[in-house]
Amino acid sequence: MSLRHAVLGLLSESPASGYDLMKLFNASLANVWPATQSQVYGELGKLTSAGLAEVSAHGPRGRKEYAITDEGLAELRHWLAEVPPSGPHRDDSLLRVFFLGVLTPLEARTFLLGRAQETARLHATYRRIDEEAEWDDDMISVYGRLALEYGLRMTAAQEEWARWAAEQIDSVKAREAGNRARSRLRNGTGTRNGTRNGDDLTPTE
Amino acid sequence: MSLRHAVLGLLSESPASGYDLMKLFNASLANVWPATQSQVYGELGKLTSAGLAEVSAHGPRGRKEYAITDEGLAELRHWLAEVPPSGPHRDDSLLRVFFLGVLTPLEARTFLLGRAQETARLHATYRRIDEEAEWDDDMISVYGRLALEYGLRMTAAQEEWARWAAEQIDSVKAREAGNRARSRLRNGTGTRNGTRNGDDLTPTE
DNA sequence: TGAGGCATGTAACTCGTTACATGATTGT
DNA sequence: ACAATCATGTAACGAGTTACATGCCTCA
Numbered sequence: 001m002s003l004r005h006a007v008l009g010l011l012s013e014s015p016a017s018g019y020d021l022m023k024l025f026n027a028s029l030a031n032v033w034p035a036t037q038s039q040v041y042g043e044l045g046k047l048t049s050a051g052l053a054e055v056s057a058h059g060p061r062g063r064k065e066y067a068i069t070d071e072g073l074a075e076l077r078h079w080l081a082e083v084p085p086s087g088p089h090r091d092d093s094l095l096r097v098f099f100l101g102v103l104t105p106l107e108a109r110t111f112l113l114g115r116a117q118e119t120a121r122l123h124a125t126y127r128r129i130d131e132e133a134e135w136d137d138d139m140i141s142v143y144g145r146l147a148l149e150y151g152l153r154m155t156a157a158q159e160e161w162a163r164w165a166a167e168q169i170d171s172v173k174a175r176e177a178g179n180r181a182r183s184r185l186r187n188g189t190g191t192r193n194g195t196r197n198g199d200d201l202t203p204t205e
Numbered sequence: 206m207s208l209r210h211a212v213l214g215l216l217s218e219s220p221a222s223g224y225d226l227m228k229l230f231n232a233s234l235a236n237v238w239p240a241t242q243s244q245v246y247g248e249l250g251k252l253t254s255a256g257l258a259e260v261s262a263h264g265p266r267g268r269k270e271y272a273i274t275d276e277g278l279a280e281l282r283h284w285l286a287e288v289p290p291s292g293p294h295r296d297d298s299l300l301r302v303f304f305l306g307v308l309t310p311l312e313a314r315t316f317l318l319g320r321a322q323e324t325a326r327l328h329a330t331y332r333r334i335d336e337e338a339e340w341d342d343d344m345i346s347v348y349g350r351l352a353l354e355y356g357l358r359m360t361a362a363q364e365e366w367a368r369w370a371a372e373q374i375d376s377v378k379a380r381e382a383g384n385r386a387r388s389r390l391r392n393g394t395g396t397r398n399g400t401r402n403g404d405d406l407t408p409t410e
Numbered sequence: 411t412g413a414g415g416c417a418t419g420t421a422a423c424t425c426g427t428t429a430c431a432t433g434a435t436t437g438t
Numbered sequence: 439a440c441a442a443t444c445a446t447g448t449a450a451c452g453a454g455t456t457a458c459a460t461g462c463c464t465c466a
Contacts, residue, residue: 019416098349139305244426
């Protein structure tokens with residue numbers, strides 16, 4: 001349940017209304033922990049009931065400004081320092097890779113090159129942000145920079161992987177063409193063996 | 206809604222019961238698209254109603270073996286080749302990085318080194334799998350290998366990043382110590398400026 | 411005076427998690 | 439006979455998404 005901690009984290013920087021928080025989510029956490037308006041308002045309510053945040057001011061248009069409480073800050077620190085983060089989960093693109101065998105090699109190759117392009121696009125956007133931002137020495141700048149660098153490195157590695165993977169398909173296509181030719185000489189039928197193997201990729205968590 | 210496609214993908218390799226599918230999920234997709242038993246049984250029901258899968262055989266203990274239909278295979282191909290994959294979403298560890306400022310630099314550094322260790326552990330597990338598997342030229346081996354290589358590259362990059370990030374904190378700590386010293390000479394008080402900046406990291410999707 | 415932005419909330423739905431419940435078969 | 443494994447399902451809950459509903463300010 002990390003939406004809670006995302007909200008607490010933002011509130012730890014400064015008090016904010018639900019509306020403000022939505023802007024912050026869209027501006028700074030969109031790629032890391034997206035949230036919808038109804039989630040944010042709901043969470044603010046729960047946070048208040050739990051004593052982790054409180055209404056610190058009332059404004060125009062029914063605006064309610066929330067501030068983190070001492071208890072909330074303690075919870076945030078506890079989460080950061082003592083709760084083990086959960087590993088990576090659910091990668092749509094990678095899931096597809098497992099089943100690329102149902103496509104033709106050409107289609108599979110196209111898919112992978114599409115991935116390469118998409119990650120390259122993302123990488124470029126991150127680089128632009130990096131160049132345009134003025135990085136200070138304050139905490140937000142330091143840690144924001146760290147997160148951005150993570151994005152830069154991951155997108156770079158993903159693009160490289162996707163290009164490499166596309167090449168692998170080419171070389172397998174070539175090898176298979178060879179096998180088919182040799183196979184015809186021996187059997188008269190094409191390659192079609194039912195050997196099962198590999199496929200697993202699990203560190204038994 | 207990719208659970209559907211994960212199930213279709215597994216069924217495309219061979220018919221299976223819900224029980225079999227659970228084993229496959231745990232064995233080969235645990236790190237990519239985990240699923241629970243109740244989800245799998247539920248999805249098999251929906252898939253059957255939708256005509257994308259069908260019960261192909263009945264066994265002992267009420268076993269029902271499901272097979273993918275032509276329509277299901279078409280849907281799988283369509284998803285693979287034509288539906289654009291959604292970008293990366295919700296990274297617990299990275300979310301924490303944004304808020305590391307509420308911890309002491311030492312605690313933050315400890316967190317990052319912990320991440321480095323954890324990704325290194327995962328990397329080692331993947332490498333072991335890679336070495337122990339016998340990779341053939343069949344589709345499952347080829348694409349399984351691709352996915353594994355992805356895991357290897359990502360964990361490697363993550364570990365490098367985490368170590369780099371930990372170092373950054375050290376160098377900022379040093380710089381800050383300097384600033385504090387200089388600051389004392391000028392003001393008499395410690396550093397405490399409210400400048401907001403950076404923090405954003407969003408390619409306006 | 412009207413458009414655009416500020417501001418909060420609810421309802422209905424899907425997806426995912428945990429726990430419970432039950433029973434049949436197989437091998438020792 | 440009894441333990442392990444095969445095998446299927448349901449219920450309750452929490453998290454996330456989409457759409458709707460409403461109204462107040464401010465500035466041009």
